Amino acid sequence: xxxxxxxxxxxxxxxxxxxxxxxxxxxxxxxxxxxxxxxxxxxxxxxxxxxxxxxxxxxxxxxxxxxxxxxxxxxxxxxxxxxxxxxxxxxxxxxxxxxxxxxxxxxxxxxxxxxxxxxxxxxxxxxxxxxxxxxxxxxxxxxxxxxxxxxxxxxxxxxxxxxxxxxxxxxxxxxxxxxxxxxxxxxxxxxxxxxxxxxxxxxxxxxxxxxxxxxxxxxxxxxxxxxxxxxxxxxxxxxxxxxxxxxxxxxxxxxxxxxxxxxxxxxxxxxxxxxxxxxxxxxxxxxxxxxxxxxxxxxxxxxxxxxxxxxxxxxxxxxxxxxxxxxxxxxxxxxxxxxxxxxxxxxxxxxxxxxxxxxxxxx
Amino acid sequence: xxxxxxxxxxxxxxxxxxxxxxxxxxxxxxxxxxxxxxxxxxxxxxxxxxxxxxxxxxxxxxxxxxxxxxxxxxxxxxxxxxxxxxxxxxxxxxxxxxxxxxxxxxxxxxxxxxxxxxxxxxxxxxxxxxxxxxxxxxxxxxxxxxxxxxxxxxxxxxxxxxxxxxxxxxxxxxxxxxxxxxxxxxxxxxxxxxxxxxxxxxxxxxxxxxxxxxxxxxxxxxxxxxxxxxxxxxxxxxxxxxxxxxxxxxxxxxxxxxxxxxxxxxxxxxxxxxxxxxxxxxxxxxxxxxxxxxxxxxxxxxxxxxxxxxxxxxxxxxxxxxxxxxxxxxxxxxxxxxxxxxxxxxxxxxxxxxxxxxxxxxx
Numbered sequence: 001x002x003x004x005x006x007x008x009x010x011x012x013x014x015x016x017x018x019x020x021x022x023x024x025x026x027x028x029x030x031x032x033x034x035x036x037x038x039x040x041x042x043x044x045x046x047x048x049x050x051x052x053x054x055x056x057x058x059x060x061x062x063x064x065x066x067x068x069x070x071x072x073x074x075x076x077x078x079x080x081x082x083x084x085x086x087x088x089x090x091x092x093x094x095x096x097x098x099x100x101x102x103x104x105x106x107x108x109x110x111x112x113x114x115x116x117x118x119x120x121x122x123x124x125x126x127x128x129x130x131x132x133x134x135x136x137x138x139x140x141x142x143x144x145x146x147x148x149x150x151x152x153x154x155x156x157x158x159x160x161x162x163x164x165x166x167x168x169x170x171x172x173x174x175x176x177x178x179x180x181x182x183x184x185x186x187x188x189x190x191x192x193x194x195x196x197x198x199x200x201x202x203x204x205x206x207x208x209x210x211x212x213x214x215x216x217x218x219x220x221x222x223x224x225x226x227x228x229x230x231x232x233x234x235x236x237x238x239x240x241x242x243x244x245x246x247x248x249x250x251x252x253x254x255x256x257x258x259x260x261x262x263x264x265x266x267x268x269x270x271x272x273x274x275x276x277x278x279x280x281x282x283x284x285x286x287x288x289x290x291x292x293x294x295x296x297x298x299x300x301x302x303x304x305x306x307x308x309x310x311x312x313x314x315x316x317x318x319x320x321x322x323x324x325x326x327x328x329x330x331x332x333x334x335x336x337x338x339x340x341x342x343x344x345x346x347x348x349x350x351x352x353x354x355x356x357x358x359x360x361x362x363x
Numbered sequence: 364x365x366x367x368x369x370x371x372x373x374x375x376x377x378x379x380x381x382x383x384x385x386x387x388x389x390x391x392x393x394x395x396x397x398x399x400x401x402x403x404x405x406x407x408x409x410x411x412x413x414x415x416x417x418x419x420x421x422x423x424x425x426x427x428x429x430x431x432x433x434x435x436x437x438x439x440x441x442x443x444x445x446x447x448x449x450x451x452x453x454x455x456x457x458x459x460x461x462x463x464x465x466x467x468x469x470x471x472x473x474x475x476x477x478x479x480x481x482x483x484x485x486x487x488x489x490x491x492x493x494x495x496x497x498x499x500x501x502x503x504x505x506x507x508x509x510x511x512x513x514x515x516x517x518x519x520x521x522x523x524x525x526x527x528x529x530x531x532x533x534x535x536x537x538x539x540x541x542x543x544x545x546x547x548x549x550x551x552x553x554x555x556x557x558x559x560x561x562x563x564x565x566x567x568x569x570x571x572x573x574x575x576x577x578x579x580x581x582x583x584x585x586x587x588x589x590x591x592x593x594x595x596x597x598x599x600x601x602x603x604x605x606x607x608x609x610x611x612x613x614x615x616x617x618x619x620x621x622x623x624x625x626x627x628x629x630x631x632x633x634x635x636x637x638x639x640x641x642x643x644x645x646x647x648x649x650x651x652x653x654x655x656x657x658x659x660x661x662x663x664x665x666x667x668x669x670x671x672x673x674x675x676x677x678x679x680x681x682x683x684x685x686x687x688x689x690x691x692x693x694x695x696x697x698x699x700x701x702x703x704x705x706x707x708x709x710x711x712x713x714x715x716x717x718x719x720x721x722x723x724x725x726x
Contacts, residue, residue: 008453008726042669064670065636067371084670085634087625087685090371109626112684140671141626141634171668262450263472263504271448271504273428277700278725281644305534306405306696307427307447307725308503321475322450333669337640337701340723360703362641362670363371 004348009260009324010274012335012342016351018254019236019344020052026218026235027056033222033230038062038081038211040233043333045358046342047075049236060103062213062231066091067361073102075357081211082106083167083231085133085141087113092120092160095128105129105209107167109142111154114161122160130155131167131209136192137185138171148196152205165209166200167231168193173216174285179246186220194226216247237332240293241285250328255335255342256295257327259309261319270319272301272309274327279309280334292327301327367711372623372687373637375698375705379714381617382599382707383415389581389598390419396585396593401425401444401574403596406696408721409705410438412599423466425594429454430724436465438720444574445469446530446594448476448496448504455480455523459487468492470530472505474517477524485523493518494530494572499555500548501534511559515568528572529563530594531556536579537648542609549583557589579610600695603656604648613691618698618705619658620690622672624682633682635664635672637690642672643697655690664690 004013030037036059041050050061050072060079063069069080078101086095086106095117098104108114108130121128132152135142143151148166156163170189176182193210200207212221213231215238222230237255238248259274279292281304292301292309298317303310309327313319329335336342336356344351367376393400399422404413413424413435423442426432432443441464449458449469458480461467471477471493484491495515498505506514511529519526533552539545556573563570575584576594578601585593600618601611622637642655644667655664655672661680666673672690676682692698699705699719707714 010725085626087623087636109628110684113625116685135628139629139632140666140668140673141628143628260450262476263448265472265498265504265506266502269502273450274725276643276645276697277723280639281646281697282639283644303503305503306700310503321473322479334639334644337669338723339725360640360701362373362637362702 002350004258004345004350007258007343009258010278011258012339013256013258013345014237014342015254016344016346018252022236022238022252022254023052023056026232027058029219030222030230031057035222035227036229038229038231039236040083040231041072041358042068043233043236043336045336045356046354047072047357048354050077065361065363066094067363068358069098069104070094071358071361073098079103083169085109085113087116089116089119092117092128096120096124096126099126099128105131105164107131107133108155109133111151111158114155115158118158118160127160127162129162129164131165131211132163134166134168134193134196136168136170136189138169140171142168145192145196149199149203152200153203156205163206165207165211166193166196167209167211170212170214170217170221173214174241174245176245177286182216182245183220186217187224189217190221190224190227194224197226215242216245234333239332240328240330244284244286244288250295253328255329255332257329257335259325259327261321261323261325264319264321268313270311270313272311272325273307274309275307276304277306277338279304279327279329280331280338282331282334284330292329295326295328298325365713367621367708367713370621370706372621373641374621375702376619376621376708377600377705378617379707379709381615385599385601385615385617386415386419389595390421392582393585393593394420398585398590399592401592401594402599403446403594404435404721405431406596406599406699408699408719409717410435410720411717413440428724428726429457430726431721432461432467433457434721434724436461440465442466446532448472450476450479452479452482455483455491458491459483459489462489462491468494468527470494470496471518472496474514474521477518478521481521481523490523490525492525492527494528494574495526497529497531497556497559499531499533499552501532503534505531508555508559512562512566515563516566519568526569528570528574529556529559530572530574533575533577533580533584536577537604537608539608540649545579545608545610546583549580550587552580553584553587553590557587560589578605579608597696602695603691603693607647607649607651613658616691618692618695620655620692620698622688622690624684624686624688627682627684631676633674633676635674635688636670637672638670639667640669640701642667642690642692643694643701645694645697647693655692658689658691661688
């Protein structure tokens with residue numbers, strides 16, 4: 001099977017040219033800013049794509065879950081950071097098993113969490129590197145900046161734990177209504193973190209890593225002096241939400257879904273064979289209607305069932321049963337989690353098939 | 364690993380007692396109504412659960428996609444219906460390959476779709492059984508009742524196709540605001556279909572199958588005289604949407620998600636390690652806020668990221684880091700699609716581990 005036209009649908013395609021360009025651009029931004037790039041591999045979950053990022057200069061990869069680290073460690077990656085409040089002695093034991101062959105760090109936002117991770121390391125006469133998660137405004141996880149010193153002091157004194165620095169994620173960049181708003185979130189992200197780093201150092205707490213990052217805010221946050229590392233993820237593929245936010249153009253989106261029109265039951269309504277099991281039911285950010293844009297201008301998906309994408313056909317356009325369409329999804333990271341394999345393409349040729357090796361590794 | 368307490372989180376659990384009771388109850392409803400039960404296996408995607416449904420009296424299984432039929436045929440199921448507008452000569456070829464060992468039928472809502480399926484069958488001197496999809500009010504796919512005779516006549520005359528009857532899905536039962544509204548949708552579903560069957564027969568078109576079904580509407584639709592088959596899916600597990608609709612109580616929900624509290628960063632806010640990659644971002648039906656209910660009464664999930672479930676903690680309750688909780692998801696069918704395995708439990712003991720064999724089979 002060498003042609004896109006021969007693929008059964010729905011199928012997830014990645015334009016290899018766009019992917020390479022996205023990887024090179026973000027690597028250049030990090031180089032120019034003088035920060036280490038540690039892309040979040042949750043977007044692709046594919047070792048082959050991670051290797052492209054490392055080859056372009058990334059210092060290592062970020063992941064969320066221990067199970068993802070196990071997959072990437074098995075694939076030969078030797079510098080991984082779990083950018084997630086990692087909790088539990090069972091996870092600590094799994095990370096201890098990995099730490100022989102991988103330079104590993106984990107996130108924590110509580111003394112209890114860090115302590116549970118450190119226990120198996122202490123029992124083995126080892127230490128796990130930990131970064132303290134700081135809440136720079138997203139209000140999901142992380143300690144508030146004014147609580148950072150107190151929590152850092154407690155974590156730094158735990159057995160089996162070595163506090164190395166701080167990290168954050170400006171997820172609220174996805175809620176900004178304008179490009180100016182995104183930039184302001186990014187600058188504040190960087191400034192909040194360098195201020196926290198200063199406060200820690202003033203208390204004699206080591207803080208070698210000041211890690212920031214989200215794809216919309218990355219360029220703005222990494223340009224703040226004192227930031228050492230940036231962890232964007234989505235930029236490898238981009239998606240309709242990034243376009244909507246002004247982070248990129250449609251031409252910068254590498255990941256699309258190939259689908260077939262299976263029903264055209266009423267004027268202005270057509271149904272494709274890609275539903276929430278292919279596109280996910282994630283909404284467009286900032287909040288807006290629709291579940292995917294048809295790239296030929298035929299319309300957009302206005303409702304989803306599991307296997308049905310209900311298209312509102314654009315005025316003056318039509319969709320015929322059996323016709324194939326390319327869909328730009330709202331959120332690329334969750335699309336890769338729904339599929340066992342994706343296809344790297346150049347034009348209409350399939351260049352390679354990638355197994356989404358870390359798909360579904362949620363533990 | 365024999366105890367739930369030993370499972371890494373997040374993990375999907377199915378209470379085997381509740382599952383067995385749900386299967387027996389729906390089988391009894393169908394027996395009492397004198398209709399064949401053909402459960403939609405998209406909810407579980409697990410051959411072992413399908414065998415329990417057959418053992419309880421189901422005539423066969425419904426599926427959506429050809430890839431799912433391939434999995435269930437390989438597992439030994441020999442009577443399958445693709446309750447989906449199945450389109451494409453490539454799918455027709457795959458179904459032809461299955462039809463030697465499986466009694467197989469496919470859905471169609473267009474002449475073009477049925478014709479594409481029939482082509483490989485005609486070339487092999489065979490016919491594929493087709494049911495015409497009728498839109499009974501959901502307005503997703505399906506021909507409108509007043510167009511059914513015309514489309515049925517055209518499909519019945521296609522080479523390689525044998526039109527056997529009609530089917531529908533009252534998905535709008537999920538939008539009904541009251542139990543009375545759900546019942547009305549179900550009765551109308553049955554009555555619309557028997558009226559269409561009558562119109563077809565009056566034109567001399569064979570219509571041996573009159574197939575209805577959605578979990579909320581099933582009991583109401585199957586009680587209409589003339590309905591021959593019912594295809595509910597979700598009833599095996601149920602979920603928060605069924606509770607919200609009044610279809611069942613929380614005690615009838617077999618599927619839950621076990622998760623761990625990983626962060627408690629602010630009063631009233633806690634975060635569990637189950638996000639949209641575990642629970643999906645499907646909303647509650649009929650439309651309401653929240654992404655999952657904590658069954659211990661600790662609160663509900665009010666925001667999701669991929670690996671974070673942000674809990675609004677109930678007044679007077681608290682959640683501690685490391686604590687485990689059980690979550691009732693909004694939509695069980697999509698949860699099984701996110702996981703490679705689920706655990707059948709009785710009380711706190713794990714009885715067996717099921718592979719979700721048809722997960723991700725979207726083509």
